[in-house]
Amino acid sequence: MADRVRHIPEATVARLPVYLRSLAELVDEKTATVSSERLAEMAGVNAAKVRKDLSYLGSYGTRGVGYDVEYLLFQMSRELGLTHDWPVVIMGAGNLGQALANYGGFTDRGFPVAALVDADPSKVGQTFHGVEVHHVDDLPKIASDRGVRIGIIATPAAAAQAVADQLTAAGIRSILNFAPAVITVPEESSLRKVDLALELQILSFYQQHSQPDPEASGSRT
Amino acid sequence: MADRVRHIPEATVARLPVYLRSLAELVDEKTATVSSERLAEMAGVNAAKVRKDLSYLGSYGTRGVGYDVEYLLFQMSRELGLTHDWPVVIMGAGNLGQALANYGGFTDRGFPVAALVDADPSKVGQTFHGVEVHHVDDLPKIASDRGVRIGIIATPAAAAQAVADQLTAAGIRSILNFAPAVITVPEESSLRKVDLALELQILSFYQQHSQPDPEASGSRT
DNA sequence: GAGTGTGAAGTAGTTCACAGCC
DNA sequence: GGCTGTGAACTACTTCACACTC
Numbered sequence: 001m002a003d004r005v006r007h008i009p010e011a012t013v014a015r016l017p018v019y020l021r022s023l024a025e026l027v028d029e030k031t032a033t034v035s036s037e038r039l040a041e042m043a044g045v046n047a048a049k050v051r052k053d054l055s056y057l058g059s060y061g062t063r064g065v066g067y068d069v070e071y072l073l074f075q076m077s078r079e080l081g082l083t084h085d086w087p088v089v090i091m092g093a094g095n096l097g098q099a100l101a102n103y104g105g106f107t108d109r110g111f112p113v114a115a116l117v118d119a120d121p122s123k124v125g126q127t128f129h130g131v132e133v134h135h136v137d138d139l140p141k142i143a144s145d146r147g148v149r150i151g152i153i154a155t156p157a158a159a160a161q162a163v164a165d166q167l168t169a170a171g172i173r174s175i176l177n178f179a180p181a182v183i184t185v186p187e188e189s190s191l192r193k194v195d196l197a198l199e200l201q202i203l204s205f206y207q208q209h210s211q212p213d214p215e216a217s218g219s220r221t
Numbered sequence: 222m223a224d225r226v227r228h229i230p231e232a233t234v235a236r237l238p239v240y241l242r243s244l245a246e247l248v249d250e251k252t253a254t255v256s257s258e259r260l261a262e263m264a265g266v267n268a269a270k271v272r273k274d275l276s277y278l279g280s281y282g283t284r285g286v287g288y289d290v291e292y293l294l295f296q297m298s299r300e301l302g303l304t305h306d307w308p309v310v311i312m313g314a315g316n317l318g319q320a321l322a323n324y325g326g327f328t329d330r331g332f333p334v335a336a337l338v339d340a341d342p343s344k345v346g347q348t349f350h351g352v353e354v355h356h357v358d359d360l361p362k363i364a365s366d367r368g369v370r371i372g373i374i375a376t377p378a379a380a381a382q383a384v385a386d387q388l389t390a391a392g393i394r395s396i397l398n399f400a401p402a403v404i405t406v407p408e409e410s411s412l413r414k415v416d417l418a419l420e421l422q423i424l425s426f427y428q429q430h431s432q433p434d435p436e437a438s439g440s441r442t
Numbered sequence: 443g444a445g446t447g448t449g450a451a452g453t454a455g456t457t458c459a460c461a462g463c464c
Numbered sequence: 465g466g467c468t469g470t471g472a473a474c475t476a477c478t479t480c481a482c483a484c485t486c
Contacts, residue, residue: 011477017422018403035445044403047445048479055447063446063485080422081429088421099320100417105401109418110425149428150421173431174424176417180326182239182265190427192420196321196397197330199413200309200371201238201301203395204331206411207370208302210394232455256467268467269457276469284468285464 008056015053016080018043023073035066087114087148089172091163092155093123093133096178100154101131114146119159136166143170150174157181233274237301239264240274244294256287308335308369310393312384313376314344314354317399321375323350335367340380357384361391371395378402 022042026034036054040047054060054067057079061067077083088106090097093116100106101113116133118124124135134142142148151167153160153175160179167175173189180198185191243263247255257275261268275281275288278300282288298304309327311318314337321327322334337354339345345356355363363369372388374381374396381400388396394410401419406412 009477013426014419014423016426017416017419020422021401022403037445042403044405046479048481049477051446052448052478059447061446064444065486066445079426079429081425082422086421086425086428095320095323095325099316099323102316102320103417104316105418106421109421111418111421150424174428176420176424180242182243182263184265188431190424190431192424194415194417194420195238196324196415197326197332198235198238199397199415200307200327200330200332201241201303202235203371203397203411203413204302204307205234205237205300207307207395208300210409210411230455258467267457269459270455272468273456273470280469282468283464284462285466287467 012053012056015043015045015049016076018045019050019053020073020076020080020082023069023076026069027073031069033062033066034069034072036061039067082110085110085112086150087112087146088150088152089114089139089142089148089167090116090131090152090154091118091136091167092116092153092159093118093120093126093128094154094156097154098128100152100178102129111150114148115142117142136163139166140170143172148172150176153177153179153183155179229277233277236264236266236270236274237297239266240271241294241297241301241303244290244297247290248294252290254283254287255290255293257282260288303331306331306333307371308333308367309371309373310335310360310363310369310388311337311352311373311375312339312357312388313337313374313380314339314341314347314349315375315377318375319349321373321399322352332371335369336363338363357387360387364391364393369393371397374398374400374404376400 019039022039025042036047036050040050043050057075060072060075088111090100090113097116101116106113113131116128116131117136117139118133119136121135123133126133149172151172153163155163157179160177160181161183164175164183164185168186168189175185175189175191177183177191177193180195240260243260257268257271261271264271278296281293281296309332311321311334318337322337327334334352337349337352338357338360339354340357342356344354347354370393372393374384376384378400381398381402382404385396385404385406389407389410396406396410396412398404398412398414401416
Protein backbone atom coordinates (compact mmCIF):
# COMPACT_ATOMS: atom_id res chain seq x y z
CA MET A 1 0.00 0.00 0.00
CA ALA A 2 3.07 2.17 0.55
CA ASP A 3 1.45 5.56 1.19
CA ARG A 4 -0.59 6.92 -1.66
CA VAL A 5 1.68 6.68 -4.65
CA ARG A 6 1.84 10.23 -5.88
CA HIS A 7 3.36 10.11 -9.24
CA ILE A 8 0.98 10.37 -12.12
CA PRO A 9 2.54 10.06 -15.58
CA GLU A 10 2.36 13.16 -17.74
CA ALA A 11 0.47 11.32 -20.44
CA THR A 12 -2.18 10.39 -17.91
CA VAL A 13 -2.47 13.94 -16.59
CA ALA A 14 -3.08 15.16 -20.12
CA ARG A 15 -6.01 12.77 -20.44
CA LEU A 16 -7.69 13.53 -17.13
CA PRO A 17 -9.47 16.62 -18.47
CA VAL A 18 -10.91 14.53 -21.28
CA TYR A 19 -12.32 12.01 -18.83
CA LEU A 20 -13.60 14.89 -16.76
CA ARG A 21 -15.55 16.23 -19.70
CA SER A 22 -16.96 12.81 -20.42
CA LEU A 23 -18.04 12.42 -16.82
CA ALA A 24 -19.73 15.81 -16.92
CA GLU A 25 -21.71 14.63 -19.94
CA LEU A 26 -22.70 11.47 -18.11
CA VAL A 27 -23.91 13.49 -15.15
CA ASP A 28 -26.01 15.62 -17.51
CA GLU A 29 -27.67 12.55 -18.90
CA LYS A 30 -28.20 11.21 -15.39
CA THR A 31 -26.05 8.13 -15.78
CA ALA A 32 -25.10 6.83 -12.34
CA THR A 33 -22.29 4.42 -13.12
CA VAL A 34 -19.98 3.94 -16.06
CA SER A 35 -17.67 1.16 -17.17
CA SER A 36 -14.11 1.73 -18.32
CA GLU A 37 -15.24 0.59 -21.73
CA ARG A 38 -17.95 3.22 -22.05
CA LEU A 39 -15.70 5.94 -20.72
CA ALA A 40 -12.97 4.85 -23.11
CA GLU A 41 -15.33 5.18 -26.02
CA MET A 42 -16.38 8.67 -24.96
CA ALA A 43 -12.81 9.79 -24.43
CA GLY A 44 -11.54 8.22 -27.63
CA VAL A 45 -9.01 5.90 -25.98
CA ASN A 46 -9.00 2.22 -25.05
CA ALA A 47 -10.42 0.68 -21.93
CA ALA A 48 -7.18 -0.62 -20.44
CA LYS A 49 -5.77 2.88 -20.58
CA VAL A 50 -8.78 4.29 -18.81
CA ARG A 51 -8.48 1.76 -16.01
CA LYS A 52 -4.77 2.33 -15.60
CA ASP A 53 -5.19 6.09 -15.67
CA LEU A 54 -7.97 6.03 -13.10
CA SER A 55 -6.00 3.66 -10.91
CA TYR A 56 -3.39 6.38 -10.42
CA LEU A 57 -6.05 8.46 -8.72
CA GLY A 58 -7.01 5.63 -6.40
CA SER A 59 -9.31 2.64 -6.47
CA TYR A 60 -12.54 4.37 -7.17
CA GLY A 61 -14.21 1.64 -9.19
CA THR A 62 -16.26 -1.37 -8.15
CA ARG A 63 -15.50 -4.71 -9.77
CA GLY A 64 -18.42 -6.05 -11.69
CA VAL A 65 -20.10 -2.66 -11.63
CA GLY A 66 -17.93 0.17 -12.88
CA TYR A 67 -17.30 3.68 -11.60
CA ASP A 68 -19.76 5.89 -9.77
CA VAL A 69 -20.02 8.87 -12.10
CA GLU A 70 -20.54 11.60 -9.51
CA TYR A 71 -17.97 10.31 -7.10
CA LEU A 72 -15.35 9.89 -9.80
CA LEU A 73 -16.14 13.35 -11.17
CA PHE A 74 -15.62 14.81 -7.73
CA GLN A 75 -12.37 12.98 -7.12
CA MET A 76 -11.04 13.96 -10.48
CA SER A 77 -12.00 17.62 -10.07
CA ARG A 78 -10.22 17.61 -6.76
CA GLU A 79 -7.14 15.99 -8.25
CA LEU A 80 -7.10 18.50 -11.09
CA GLY A 81 -7.49 21.37 -8.67
CA LEU A 82 -10.77 22.42 -10.20
CA THR A 83 -12.77 22.73 -7.03
CA HIS A 84 -12.03 26.43 -7.08
CA ASP A 85 -11.41 29.08 -9.75
CA TRP A 86 -7.99 29.95 -11.04
CA PRO A 87 -7.91 33.53 -12.27
CA VAL A 88 -5.63 34.08 -15.26
CA VAL A 89 -3.95 37.07 -16.88
CA ILE A 90 -3.62 37.39 -20.61
CA MET A 91 -0.38 39.03 -21.68
CA GLY A 92 -0.83 40.98 -24.87
CA ALA A 93 -3.99 42.88 -25.77
CA GLY A 94 -3.63 42.52 -29.53
CA ASN A 95 -5.84 40.46 -31.80
CA LEU A 96 -5.16 37.19 -30.10
CA GLY A 97 -5.33 38.54 -26.56
CA GLN A 98 -8.65 40.22 -27.27
CA ALA A 99 -10.01 37.11 -28.89
CA LEU A 100 -9.02 35.02 -25.90
CA ALA A 101 -10.60 37.52 -23.49
CA ASN A 102 -13.68 37.34 -25.63
CA TYR A 103 -13.79 33.60 -25.69
CA GLY A 104 -16.17 32.55 -22.94
CA GLY A 105 -14.69 29.08 -22.63
CA PHE A 106 -12.16 30.06 -19.99
CA THR A 107 -14.41 31.70 -17.47
CA ASP A 108 -17.03 28.98 -17.89
CA ARG A 109 -14.50 26.34 -16.99
CA GLY A 110 -13.16 28.00 -13.90
CA PHE A 111 -10.46 30.23 -15.35
CA PRO A 112 -11.81 33.79 -15.15
CA VAL A 113 -9.73 36.40 -16.95
CA ALA A 114 -8.58 38.80 -14.25
CA ALA A 115 -6.85 41.17 -16.61
CA LEU A 116 -5.37 41.82 -20.00
CA VAL A 117 -1.85 43.19 -19.78
CA ASP A 118 -0.01 45.17 -22.41
CA ALA A 119 3.09 47.34 -22.68
CA ASP A 120 1.38 49.85 -24.98
CA PRO A 121 0.05 52.79 -22.90
CA SER A 122 -2.56 53.58 -25.55
CA LYS A 123 -4.23 50.24 -24.87
CA VAL A 124 -4.22 50.55 -21.11
CA GLY A 125 -7.64 51.35 -19.71
CA GLN A 126 -9.55 49.90 -22.64
CA THR A 127 -11.97 47.10 -21.96
CA PHE A 128 -12.64 43.98 -23.99
CA HIS A 129 -15.55 41.77 -23.12
CA GLY A 130 -15.51 43.29 -19.66
CA VAL A 131 -11.80 42.75 -19.12
CA GLU A 132 -9.67 45.80 -18.53
CA VAL A 133 -6.23 46.30 -20.02
CA HIS A 134 -3.52 47.07 -17.47
CA HIS A 135 0.04 48.14 -17.95
CA VAL A 136 2.68 45.48 -17.68
CA ASP A 137 4.38 47.41 -14.87
CA ASP A 138 1.35 46.72 -12.72
CA LEU A 139 1.53 42.97 -13.29
CA PRO A 140 3.05 42.05 -9.91
CA LYS A 141 0.37 44.03 -8.11
CA ILE A 142 -2.48 42.57 -10.16
CA ALA A 143 -1.13 39.07 -9.75
CA SER A 144 -0.91 39.28 -5.99
CA ASP A 145 -4.13 41.28 -5.52
CA ARG A 146 -6.19 38.85 -7.54
CA GLY A 147 -4.40 35.63 -6.74
CA VAL A 148 -3.41 34.98 -10.32
CA ARG A 149 -1.39 31.80 -10.71
CA ILE A 150 -1.66 31.27 -14.44
CA GLY A 151 -0.45 33.52 -17.25
CA ILE A 152 -1.34 33.27 -20.91
CA ILE A 153 1.13 34.67 -23.42
CA ALA A 154 -0.63 36.16 -26.43
CA THR A 155 2.08 38.51 -27.65
CA PRO A 156 4.10 38.42 -30.86
CA ALA A 157 6.91 35.86 -30.85
CA ALA A 158 9.60 38.47 -30.38
CA ALA A 159 8.19 39.54 -27.02
CA ALA A 160 7.37 36.09 -25.68
CA GLN A 161 10.51 35.37 -23.69
CA ALA A 162 10.54 38.78 -22.03
CA VAL A 163 6.90 38.38 -21.10
CA ALA A 164 7.57 34.92 -19.69
CA ASP A 165 10.27 36.45 -17.54
CA GLN A 166 7.86 39.14 -16.34
CA LEU A 167 5.32 36.50 -15.41
CA THR A 168 7.99 34.57 -13.52
CA ALA A 169 9.08 37.74 -11.74
CA ALA A 170 5.48 38.33 -10.73
CA GLY A 171 5.43 34.90 -9.09
CA ILE A 172 3.36 33.22 -11.78
CA ARG A 173 4.61 29.71 -12.31
CA SER A 174 2.10 28.28 -14.76
CA ILE A 175 2.29 29.56 -18.30
CA LEU A 176 0.32 28.84 -21.43
CA ASN A 177 2.20 30.11 -24.46
CA PHE A 178 0.37 30.99 -27.67
CA ALA A 179 3.29 32.83 -29.22
CA PRO A 180 5.06 30.91 -31.97
CA ALA A 181 8.37 30.92 -30.12
CA VAL A 182 10.31 28.59 -27.88
CA ILE A 183 10.52 30.04 -24.41
CA THR A 184 12.27 28.80 -21.33
CA VAL A 185 11.01 29.06 -17.80
CA PRO A 186 12.51 28.06 -14.47
CA GLU A 187 12.63 24.37 -13.65
CA GLU A 188 9.83 24.67 -11.12
CA SER A 189 7.40 26.40 -13.49
CA SER A 190 4.98 24.59 -15.77
CA LEU A 191 4.78 25.51 -19.41
CA ARG A 192 2.28 24.40 -22.03
CA LYS A 193 2.22 25.61 -25.60
CA VAL A 194 -0.45 26.08 -28.20
CA ASP A 195 0.92 26.81 -31.61
CA LEU A 196 -1.68 27.02 -34.34
CA ALA A 197 0.63 27.24 -37.32
CA LEU A 198 2.66 24.34 -35.98
CA GLU A 199 -0.43 22.14 -35.87
CA LEU A 200 -1.22 23.00 -39.47
CA GLN A 201 2.35 22.22 -40.48
CA ILE A 202 2.05 18.80 -38.88
CA LEU A 203 -1.16 18.20 -40.83
CA SER A 204 0.64 19.36 -43.94
CA PHE A 205 3.33 16.75 -43.33
CA TYR A 206 0.85 13.91 -43.17
CA GLN A 207 -1.12 15.30 -46.09
CA GLN A 208 2.09 15.43 -48.11
CA HIS A 209 2.96 11.86 -47.22
CA SER A 210 -0.49 10.32 -47.49
CA GLN A 211 -1.21 10.21 -51.17
CA PRO A 212 1.45 8.32 -53.12
CA ASP A 213 2.81 11.33 -54.99
CA PRO A 214 2.23 10.78 -58.71
CA GLU A 215 5.52 12.52 -59.45
CA ALA A 216 7.53 10.05 -57.42
CA SER A 217 9.45 8.28 -60.11
CA GLY A 218 12.40 5.92 -60.28
CA SER A 219 11.34 3.41 -57.68
CA ARG A 220 9.16 0.83 -59.36
CA THR A 221 7.61 -1.51 -56.82
CA MET B 222 20.92 1.67 -47.75
CA ALA B 223 17.59 -0.08 -48.21
CA ASP B 224 15.70 2.61 -50.14
CA ARG B 225 15.06 5.77 -48.22
CA VAL B 226 13.54 4.68 -44.95
CA ARG B 227 10.21 6.42 -44.94
CA HIS B 228 8.93 6.15 -41.51
CA ILE B 229 9.37 9.17 -39.33
CA PRO B 230 8.20 8.83 -35.73
CA GLU B 231 5.25 10.99 -34.76
CA ALA B 232 7.22 12.69 -32.02
CA THR B 233 9.81 13.71 -34.57
CA VAL B 234 7.22 15.05 -37.00
CA ALA B 235 5.82 17.21 -34.24
CA ARG B 236 9.24 18.77 -33.71
CA LEU B 237 10.08 19.46 -37.33
CA PRO B 238 8.11 22.72 -37.44
CA VAL B 239 10.05 23.93 -34.42
CA TYR B 240 13.34 23.26 -36.16
CA LEU B 241 11.96 24.91 -39.24
CA ARG B 242 11.24 28.07 -37.33
CA SER B 243 14.70 28.04 -35.80
CA LEU B 244 16.27 27.62 -39.22
CA ALA B 245 14.24 30.53 -40.55
CA GLU B 246 15.63 32.67 -37.75
CA LEU B 247 19.15 31.58 -38.60
CA VAL B 248 18.63 32.50 -42.23
CA ASP B 249 17.44 35.92 -41.13
CA GLU B 250 20.57 36.48 -39.17
CA LYS B 251 22.65 35.21 -42.07
CA THR B 252 24.11 32.21 -40.31
CA ALA B 253 25.39 29.75 -42.88
CA THR B 254 25.87 26.61 -40.82
CA VAL B 255 24.55 25.39 -37.51
CA SER B 256 25.52 22.60 -35.15
CA SER B 257 23.04 20.22 -33.61
CA GLU B 258 23.89 21.78 -30.29
CA ARG B 259 22.96 25.30 -31.36
CA LEU B 260 19.81 24.13 -33.06
CA ALA B 261 18.89 22.14 -29.98
CA GLU B 262 19.23 25.21 -27.82
CA MET B 263 17.03 27.25 -30.15
CA ALA B 264 14.40 24.54 -30.33
CA GLY B 265 14.46 23.82 -26.61
CA VAL B 266 15.47 20.16 -26.91
CA ASN B 267 18.73 18.27 -26.58
CA ALA B 268 21.36 17.81 -29.24
CA ALA B 269 21.13 14.04 -29.56
CA LYS B 270 17.46 14.38 -30.31
CA VAL B 271 18.09 16.96 -33.00
CA ARG B 272 20.64 14.72 -34.69
CA LYS B 273 18.38 11.71 -34.56
CA ASP B 274 15.38 13.69 -35.80
CA LEU B 275 17.33 15.19 -38.69
CA SER B 276 18.79 11.82 -39.58
CA TYR B 277 15.27 10.62 -40.42
CA LEU B 278 15.16 13.20 -43.18
CA GLY B 279 18.48 12.07 -44.59
CA SER B 280 22.16 12.75 -43.97
CA TYR B 281 22.17 16.46 -44.49
CA GLY B 282 24.93 17.35 -42.05
CA THR B 283 28.69 17.45 -42.42
CA ARG B 284 30.83 15.88 -39.69
CA GLY B 285 33.05 18.38 -38.02
CA VAL B 286 31.03 21.25 -39.47
CA GLY B 287 27.31 21.04 -38.85
CA TYR B 288 24.29 21.58 -41.06
CA ASP B 289 24.01 24.01 -43.94
CA VAL B 290 21.17 26.24 -42.81
CA GLU B 291 19.63 27.03 -46.18
CA TYR B 292 19.90 23.53 -47.50
CA LEU B 293 18.41 22.01 -44.38
CA LEU B 294 15.63 24.60 -44.39
CA PHE B 295 14.79 23.69 -47.95
CA GLN B 296 14.83 19.95 -47.32
CA MET B 297 12.68 20.35 -44.28
CA SER B 298 10.15 22.58 -46.02
CA ARG B 299 9.90 20.02 -48.74
CA GLU B 300 9.44 17.20 -46.27
CA LEU B 301 6.74 19.14 -44.44
CA GLY B 302 4.98 19.93 -47.70
CA LEU B 303 5.45 23.64 -47.23
CA THR B 304 6.77 24.44 -50.67
CA HIS B 305 3.27 25.41 -51.67
CA ASP B 306 0.22 26.88 -49.95
CA TRP B 307 -2.49 24.78 -48.38
CA PRO B 308 -5.77 26.64 -48.38
CA VAL B 309 -7.95 25.91 -45.35
CA VAL B 310 -11.61 26.29 -44.50
CA ILE B 311 -12.77 27.35 -41.08
CA MET B 312 -15.98 25.66 -40.00
CA GLY B 313 -18.02 27.92 -37.76
CA ALA B 314 -18.21 31.69 -38.14
CA GLY B 315 -18.79 32.44 -34.49
CA ASN B 316 -16.39 34.15 -32.11
CA LEU B 317 -13.64 31.63 -32.51
CA GLY B 318 -14.02 31.22 -36.25
CA GLN B 319 -13.92 34.96 -36.77
CA ALA B 320 -10.91 35.29 -34.51
CA LEU B 321 -9.08 32.60 -36.44
CA ALA B 322 -9.94 34.22 -39.77
CA ASN B 323 -8.65 37.44 -38.32
CA TYR B 324 -5.43 35.95 -37.07
CA GLY B 325 -2.85 36.63 -39.73
CA GLY B 326 -0.59 33.80 -38.62
CA PHE B 327 -2.19 31.23 -40.89
CA THR B 328 -1.98 33.03 -44.20
CA ASP B 329 1.56 34.19 -43.44
CA ARG B 330 2.69 30.65 -42.95
CA GLY B 331 1.22 29.24 -46.09
CA PHE B 332 -2.30 28.38 -44.94
CA PRO B 333 -4.59 30.97 -46.53
CA VAL B 334 -8.18 30.90 -45.32
CA ALA B 335 -10.25 30.08 -48.38
CA ALA B 336 -13.58 30.41 -46.63
CA LEU B 337 -15.52 30.53 -43.43
CA VAL B 338 -18.39 28.07 -43.40
CA ASP B 339 -21.49 28.21 -41.25
CA ALA B 340 -24.93 26.61 -41.11
CA ASP B 341 -26.64 29.85 -40.13
CA PRO B 342 -28.05 31.58 -43.25
CA SER B 343 -27.92 34.97 -41.54
CA LYS B 344 -24.13 34.74 -41.42
CA VAL B 345 -23.69 33.64 -45.01
CA GLY B 346 -22.38 36.43 -47.21
CA GLN B 347 -20.76 38.36 -44.39
CA THR B 348 -17.05 38.99 -44.56
CA PHE B 349 -14.47 38.87 -41.78
CA HIS B 350 -10.97 40.11 -42.44
CA GLY B 351 -11.61 39.61 -46.13
CA VAL B 352 -12.92 36.07 -45.75
CA GLU B 353 -16.45 35.38 -46.89
CA VAL B 354 -18.86 33.17 -45.01
CA HIS B 355 -20.39 30.39 -47.11
CA HIS B 356 -23.17 28.00 -46.35
CA VAL B 357 -22.17 24.56 -45.23
CA ASP B 358 -24.14 23.04 -48.12
CA ASP B 359 -21.61 24.60 -50.46
CA LEU B 360 -18.66 23.03 -48.69
CA PRO B 361 -17.99 20.27 -51.23
CA LYS B 362 -17.98 22.78 -54.07
CA ILE B 363 -15.71 25.23 -52.24
CA ALA B 364 -13.36 22.47 -51.24
CA SER B 365 -12.93 21.16 -54.73
CA ASP B 366 -12.91 24.57 -56.45
CA ARG B 367 -10.21 25.93 -54.20
CA GLY B 368 -8.24 22.78 -53.54
CA VAL B 369 -8.87 22.84 -49.81
CA ARG B 370 -7.29 19.89 -48.04
CA ILE B 371 -7.41 21.10 -44.45
CA GLY B 372 -10.45 21.94 -42.35
CA ILE B 373 -10.50 23.77 -39.04
CA ILE B 374 -13.38 23.09 -36.69
CA ALA B 375 -14.35 26.18 -34.73
CA THR B 376 -17.91 25.30 -33.84
CA PRO B 377 -19.46 24.57 -30.44
CA ALA B 378 -18.69 21.10 -29.08
CA ALA B 379 -22.15 19.81 -29.85
CA ALA B 380 -21.71 20.37 -33.59
CA ALA B 381 -18.13 19.15 -33.86
CA GLN B 382 -18.73 15.55 -34.87
CA ALA B 383 -21.31 16.46 -37.51
CA VAL B 384 -18.96 19.07 -38.94
CA ALA B 385 -16.11 16.56 -38.99
CA ASP B 386 -18.34 14.23 -40.97
CA GLN B 387 -19.18 17.03 -43.40
CA LEU B 388 -15.50 17.74 -43.91
CA THR B 389 -14.85 14.08 -44.53
CA ALA B 390 -17.73 13.93 -46.99
CA ALA B 391 -16.23 16.89 -48.82
CA GLY B 392 -13.00 14.94 -49.23
CA ILE B 393 -11.06 16.84 -46.59
CA ARG B 394 -8.82 14.45 -44.74
CA SER B 395 -6.84 16.75 -42.47
CA ILE B 396 -8.68 18.28 -39.56
CA LEU B 397 -7.68 20.64 -36.80
CA ASN B 398 -10.28 20.57 -34.04
CA PHE B 399 -10.72 23.52 -31.70
CA ALA B 400 -14.03 22.35 -30.30
CA PRO B 401 -13.82 20.91 -26.80
CA ALA B 402 -15.13 17.53 -27.86
CA VAL B 403 -13.72 14.17 -28.82
CA ILE B 404 -14.38 13.49 -32.47
CA THR B 405 -13.61 10.50 -34.60
CA VAL B 406 -12.53 10.54 -38.21
CA PRO B 407 -11.82 7.76 -40.68
CA GLU B 408 -8.60 5.83 -40.23
CA GLU B 409 -6.96 7.49 -43.21
CA SER B 410 -7.65 11.05 -42.03
CA SER B 411 -5.36 13.06 -39.79
CA LEU B 412 -6.72 14.80 -36.76
CA ARG B 413 -5.03 17.28 -34.45
CA LYS B 414 -6.70 18.99 -31.53
CA VAL B 415 -6.27 22.29 -29.78
CA ASP B 416 -8.22 22.55 -26.57
CA LEU B 417 -7.61 25.69 -24.61
CA ALA B 418 -9.53 24.80 -21.47
CA LEU B 419 -7.83 21.42 -21.40
CA GLU B 420 -4.41 23.05 -21.37
CA LEU B 421 -5.42 25.25 -18.48
CA GLN B 422 -6.73 22.23 -16.60
CA ILE B 423 -3.39 20.51 -17.05
CA LEU B 424 -1.65 23.58 -15.66
CA SER B 425 -4.12 23.56 -12.81
CA PHE B 426 -3.14 20.00 -12.02
CA TYR B 427 0.54 20.81 -11.73
CA GLN B 428 -0.21 24.00 -9.84
CA GLN B 429 -2.29 22.00 -7.42
CA HIS B 430 0.47 19.46 -6.92
CA SER B 431 3.46 21.79 -6.92
CA GLN B 432 3.41 23.45 -3.56
CA PRO B 433 3.86 20.90 -0.80
CA ASP B 434 0.38 21.15 0.64
CA PRO B 435 0.70 22.43 4.22
CA GLU B 436 -2.17 20.14 5.22
CA ALA B 437 -0.28 17.04 4.12
CA SER B 438 0.41 15.39 7.46
CA GLY B 439 1.53 12.04 8.68
CA SER B 440 4.58 11.43 6.55
CA ARG B 441 7.60 12.85 8.30
CA THR B 442 10.90 12.61 6.43
C1' DG C 443 -21.09 -13.03 -14.96
C1' DA C 444 -19.32 -8.54 -15.20
C1' DG C 445 -15.82 -5.44 -14.89
C1' DT C 446 -11.87 -3.45 -12.08
C1' DG C 447 -6.93 -3.32 -10.85
C1' DT C 448 -2.43 -4.51 -12.04
C1' DG C 449 1.80 -7.28 -13.03
C1' DA C 450 4.03 -8.53 -17.27
C1' DA C 451 4.98 -7.98 -22.14
C1' DG C 452 5.31 -5.05 -25.84
C1' DT C 453 6.16 -0.58 -28.23
C1' DA C 454 7.68 4.12 -28.86
C1' DG C 455 10.66 7.64 -27.74
C1' DT C 456 14.91 9.46 -25.53
C1' DT C 457 19.58 9.66 -24.29
C1' DC C 458 24.17 7.83 -24.22
C1' DA C 459 28.43 7.05 -26.14
C1' DC C 460 31.41 6.44 -29.66
C1' DA C 461 32.93 5.10 -34.41
C1' DG C 462 33.59 7.54 -38.48
C1' DC C 463 34.29 11.46 -41.43
C1' DC C 464 35.62 16.26 -42.47
C1' DG D 465 39.66 18.48 -33.07
C1' DG D 466 34.97 18.98 -33.96
C1' DC D 467 30.64 17.31 -34.93
C1' DT D 468 27.51 14.05 -37.28
C1' DG D 469 25.09 9.61 -37.53
C1' DT D 470 23.58 5.68 -35.20
C1' DG D 471 23.58 1.20 -32.62
C1' DA D 472 22.71 0.12 -27.81
C1' DA D 473 20.85 1.11 -23.25
C1' DC D 474 17.38 3.20 -20.98
C1' DT D 475 12.90 5.29 -19.82
C1' DA D 476 8.07 6.26 -20.55
C1' DC D 477 3.89 4.75 -22.14
C1' DT D 478 0.55 1.35 -23.90
C1' DT D 479 -1.71 -2.90 -24.22
C1' DC D 480 -2.54 -7.56 -22.82
C1' DA D 481 -4.33 -10.89 -19.97
C1' DC D 482 -5.99 -12.55 -15.90
C1' DA D 483 -6.56 -12.82 -10.74
C1' DC D 484 -9.74 -10.86 -7.94
C1' DT D 485 -14.06 -8.78 -6.16
C1' DC D 486 -18.80 -7.65 -6.20
